[in-house]
Each structure stands twice: as structure tokens, then as C-alpha cells.
Amino acid sequence: MAVTGVAEKPATKGTYPKGVARRKQIVRAAARIFAQYGYHAGSLRNIADDVGVTSAALIRHFQDKEGLLTAVLEYWDEESQVASSTAPGLDHIRQLPAMMEYHLTHRGLIELFLTLATEASNPEHPARDFIVKRYDSTVASLSSRIREAIDAGEVFLPAEQVESEARGLMALMDGIELQWLLQPELDLVALFSSHLDHTLARWTGEVQPLSNSTEAFVVQGIA
Amino acid sequence: MAVTGVAEKPATKGTYPKGVARRKQIVRAAARIFAQYGYHAGSLRNIADDVGVTSAALIRHFQDKEGLLTAVLEYWDEESQVASSTAPGLDHIRQLPAMMEYHLTHRGLIELFLTLATEASNPEHPARDFIVKRYDSTVASLSSRIREAIDAGEVFLPAEQVESEARGLMALMDGIELQWLLQPELDLVALFSSHLDHTLARWTGEVQPLSNSTEAFVVQGIA
DNA sequence: GTCTATATTTAGATAGAC
DNA sequence: GTCTATCTAAATATAGAC
Known part of the structure; x- marks a missing residue:
């Protein structure tokens, strides 16, 4: 079935x-x-x-x-x-915009996934299992990459926050791609890159690109 | 037609x-x-x-x-x-989680919108115009609220970045709600609230790219 | 204002010829 | 391996009775 x-x-x-x-x-x-x-x-x-x-x-x-x-x-x-890149740790995250760039030239990939994903919100849908498992494995993969970055000392996040961050990133990508499907003139890569930069700045504890200032301001333990 | x-x-x-x-x-x-x-x-x-x-x-x-x-x-x-709240400025943004809370008990509202939105990625779809206009007006509304907050001195963002922030917020909400449709056991309000807090902290902090402000990198409002 | 009955089209699926 | 022909079910929509 x-x-x-x-x-x-x-x-x-x-x-x-x-x-x-x-x-x-x-x-x-x-x-x-x-x-x-x-x-x-x-x-x-x-x-x-x-x-x-x-x-x-x-x-x-x-x-x-x-x-x-x-x-x-x-x-x-x-x-x-x-x-999708095979790079470990933060490098993987940094290559997400490149993945979106690829999607841009393969509109069908986005369209198929989002269309089936929403359609599969009906529990009876035959693709439901596939879609849910796909989400789970993507969350798991992203979470692993983030944990690698934590272990490497590149990122500062409490362990219990990692999955939430992964889900947030996925949600952002999905939502931006949905907007792009409806308005293809949107620059989805720029939009995502900008938000990803902010997210990475927060994770790495840096401030914003402009001021590469002295004191490392570690924002961790926010729950 | x-x-x-x-x-x-x-x-x-x-x-x-x-x-x-x-x-x-x-x-x-x-x-x-x-x-x-x-x-x-x-x-x-x-x-x-x-x-x-x-x-x-x-x-x-x-x-x-x-x-x-x-x-x-x-x-x-x-x-x-x-x-949706009628509050101005940052208060409106802060009440977005409450709006999601409402959606939680009215699943059909989310489901209808996301289903029709993805279906309407087909330019021939009869609801296409409605959906696109809805997105535009929501972006416009959110942007206005953000600008009000800037004018009130509560938020520090360059004017040209406002729409990108509004779109990002919408994308995040849509994406989270999609994940919730597929996995109702997810706590979508907590997930969104957490990300919204980070976003608000960034907005209300005074360091931004292209900003001419001082050195202060204030991370405040992290609940 | 809602019904039954029906027209028309299109759907997924099968049978058997070539 | 693909075709034509056909089946059954279900779709949108119409006509006219009550």
C-alpha cells in the first residue's frame, strides 16, 4: 500500500x-x-x-x-x-547555498518534493512514509554535520539545541523555495545566503561580518 | 478564469x-x-x-x-x-508565535494554504493569483511592522534589508508548519519561538553589516 | 432550494492482437 | 514491448421534477 x-x-x-x-x-x-x-x-x-x-x-x-x-x-x-555535498562539519552547511543554486536550474526537483510533501500531509497518501523518512534523515544528517563542527570547536551550541537548528534551516530552505516557485523572479540564493550568514555568525559566536572584533563573544546555552 | x-x-x-x-x-x-x-x-x-x-x-x-x-x-x-494581531511595530512580530498557536488548533487553515500554495506553483492554477497576492501583502505588512520598529528605535536594520527579513520570517513559518503537518508531534511553536528570539536579538542588537553604528555588539532579548 | 436522473468526459486498469 | 479496444468507476456539469 x-x-x-x-x-x-x-x-x-x-x-x-x-x-x-x-x-x-x-x-x-x-x-x-x-x-x-x-x-x-x-x-x-x-x-x-x-x-x-x-x-x-x-x-x-x-x-x-x-x-x-x-x-x-x-x-x-x-x-x-x-x-548535496559530502563535506563534513561546517563546510557542508556552507555549501547549502550551492545546493540551492543547483535546484534553481532543476526546478522540477523542488516542485516535486514540495508538491508531494504537502499532498502527503494527508496520512493516507502513498508517498507519506517516504517523505517523512526523508525529512528525518535530512534532519539527522544536518544535525551530525553541526555536531562535527561543535566537536571541532568551530561552533558553540548546546547539544539539545542542535536538532532545532537543523529543523530551522530546513524550514527556511523549504519556505524560500516555495516562495520562489510562486515568484521565480525572486533571488532565492541571495535570500538564503543572507540568512545563513546570520545563522553561522550566531553559531560561531562571531558578531557580524563587518566587525571582526577582538573579544570572542560566545553565545551559548541559550535554551 | x-x-x-x-x-x-x-x-x-x-x-x-x-x-x-x-x-x-x-x-x-x-x-x-x-x-x-x-x-x-x-x-x-x-x-x-x-x-x-x-x-x-x-x-x-x-x-x-x-x-x-x-x-x-x-x-x-x-x-x-x-x-493575526493588529499591534504595531515589534509587538506584532512578538505575537507571531501566538498566531501559530492558533493555527495549531485550526490545522485546516495551514493545510489549505500550503496545499493550495504548492499546487499553485503551476501557473495555470486558478488560485495562483490569490496566493501570490496574499504573499505579497503579507510581506508588505510584515515589512511595515519592521519599519515601524526601526522608526521607534527598537530595531537596527538597513532599509534595504527589511524585505529580506520579512520574507525570511515567512519562509521559516511556512517551512515549520509544513514539517508540523507531516509530523504533528513536533512542537512547532517552541521551534519557531526559539528562532524568532534569535532573530529579534539580532535585530535589536546594534551591529549589522552596512550599519554605521558604534562598536557595541549587544545581544539582548534572549528569552 | 434540493432532489433524481443523466450527459459527457476522464480516470486507472485489463485483455488480447501484433 | 507496445498497441487497440474496452471495462468500471468517478469526475464535472446539466435538465427538469418536486
Whole structure:
């Protein structure tokens, strides 16, 4: 019922070069349609027309609509991992704007995630599990990077505040990307970078960029 | 085509007490369904069943589905204004967590807005205009409150940074509310309050980039 | 003002030809 | 592996009875 883990691809089918290529073509089209209309309102016929086949072909490949959704989520997972850095500690955080820059040129990635995420606020939604797990793992990853920075002495934050900071960063990114979807003329990278700078200044205990002043003013233990 | 302004209610019809009550009942049900499934995937039959009438009755009242959407957006507008404070300057900002607290007990308001907002990232969406205008007016309102605080000497920010701060706050709220929809066990008010405190501390502190102020790096107002 | 009945379109999915 | 043809269910919307 719910789409959670990795779908088992048919052992024989789907491994022939031609089939694989077609499969990918369908998944890409489906990602586009689901991003634009959502899962429920995005129709198989619409996707099929985009590819240039019939909806029956889609069913052959993915069994049903939910099977296609699973494949789309896997595809999104891979594609969006391209954008995220593997750097440790604070370097990872500092590269978040670059990730957003990448999103800017791959609008579909943002659109798909936000569309499915809000749609999945309905507990019955087949992508619900995937989305919730994705959030959890992103929070966990960001938290780990922050803790690395704390251990390295670059950041000063009480341990119990780390997750809240991670969630705040994610919320900020999601919210800015939502605004950008509605008003593409917005400079989302500049907006995020500016707020990230303030956040990093607070974490590192520095004041603001201008005054690189003498006394280290450590703001920690704020709860 | 696009839903923007105020719909003209029939002068005679819809003004009789019974009709008005029924109308409101339908709008509330529609808001619930649209919030849960989105506009496209939310069906008239589903709404009608909720009310206990047939879909034909809905069409009688609102002419078509888009007419119903217009009524729902108007309803949402009124309902969500209940939650927002009329206080000026920094007091308004400080009452934002209370607004979120209100949202907490009116989940449908959040769900409806976020669902329609992401759905409306499709430029063809009938609620697109409404949503974009809503964002603009909220940014404008928040910016005004911040400028009032600057004029009152409570906040120190360069004028050109005000809108960015307003957008950042909105993004943070939207993002947190999205996370809450997916994980209702999250304490969204605490999460937001904590980040708002940090933001206010930064605003009311006197050190900012491009600021011509003195050396003081006052971190105050951390609750 | 709401109903039943129905028209029309489109949805997801299946069967079997090629 | 893809097609055509078709099924069933559900969508929006209309017409006319009560």
C-alpha cells in the first residue's frame, strides 16, 4: 500500500537496454507531471502522452500508478543527492547555498518534493512514509554535520539545541523555495545566503561580518 | 478564469437565512476537502457527501468548481485574519508565535494554504493569483511592522534589508508548519519561538553589516 | 432550494492482437 | 514491448421534477 522502501525491479524485464531507456524516459515524464499537478491529479494518460506511448504501456512497466510513484521517488532521491555535498562539519552547511543554486536550474526537483510533501500531509497518501523518512534523515544528517563542527570547536551550541537548528534551516530552505516557485523572479540564493550568514555568525559566536572584533563573544546555552 | 477578487454574490439568492447557512456549511466542508486533497483532486461529490447533499446542490450555489474555490479562499482569508494581531511595530512580530498557536488548533487553515500554495506553483492554477497576492501583502505588512520598529528605535536594520527579513520570517513559518503537518508531534511553536528570539536579538542588537553604528555588539532579548 | 436522473468526459486498469 | 479496444468507476456539469 504505502510506498516506502526500494521497489523490487523485475529480474528479467527492465534489464534490456531498450527497456531501461524507456523506463527512465517514463519516470522523468512522470516526475514532471507529478511535480506540476501532484500525484492524485496527475494522470497516467497525461504522462503517457508526454512520452509518446499509451497509458497501457506505463502499466506494463510499473504495474500500477503507485508503482510509478515509487520509481519517481527513487529517481528524485538519486537526482537530488547529486546536489548535496559530502563535506563534513561546517563546510557542508556552507555549501547549502550551492545546493540551492543547483535546484534553481532543476526546478522540477523542488516542485516535486514540495508538491508531494504537502499532498502527503494527508496520512493516507502513498508517498507519506517516504517523505517523512526523508525529512528525518535530512534532519539527522544536518544535525551530525553541526555536531562535527561543535566537536571541532568551530561552533558553540548546546547539544539539545542542535536538532532545532537543523529543523530551522530546513524550514527556511523549504519556505524560500516555495516562495520562489510562486515568484521565480525572486533571488532565492541571495535570500538564503543572507540568512545563513546570520545563522553561522550566531553559531560561531562571531558578531557580524563587518566587525571582526577582538573579544570572542560566545553565545551559548541559550535554551 | 483566474480566481482573484471578490465573487459577486447573487443579490437575491443566498441572502435568505437558510441559504446563507447552507452556503457556509458547504464552504467549510470544501475548505476541509481542498485542504486534504488539494483543489484538483478534491471532488465536489466528496464535499457534497460531507454536507449531506448532492453535488448538484453545490453547483446551484456556486455555479462551478472554481466559484466554490473563490468562496473557500474568501472564507480562509477571513478566518486567518482572526489569528493575526493588529499591534504595531515589534509587538506584532512578538505575537507571531501566538498566531501559530492558533493555527495549531485550526490545522485546516495551514493545510489549505500550503496545499493550495504548492499546487499553485503551476501557473495555470486558478488560485495562483490569490496566493501570490496574499504573499505579497503579507510581506508588505510584515515589512511595515519592521519599519515601524526601526522608526521607534527598537530595531537596527538597513532599509534595504527589511524585505529580506520579512520574507525570511515567512519562509521559516511556512517551512515549520509544513514539517508540523507531516509530523504533528513536533512542537512547532517552541521551534519557531526559539528562532524568532534569535532573530529579534539580532535585530535589536546594534551591529549589522552596512550599519554605521558604534562598536557595541549587544545581544539582548534572549528569552 | 434540493432532489433524481443523466450527459459527457476522464480516470486507472485489463485483455488480447501484433 | 507496445498497441487497440474496452471495462468500471468517478469526475464535472446539466435538465427538469418536486
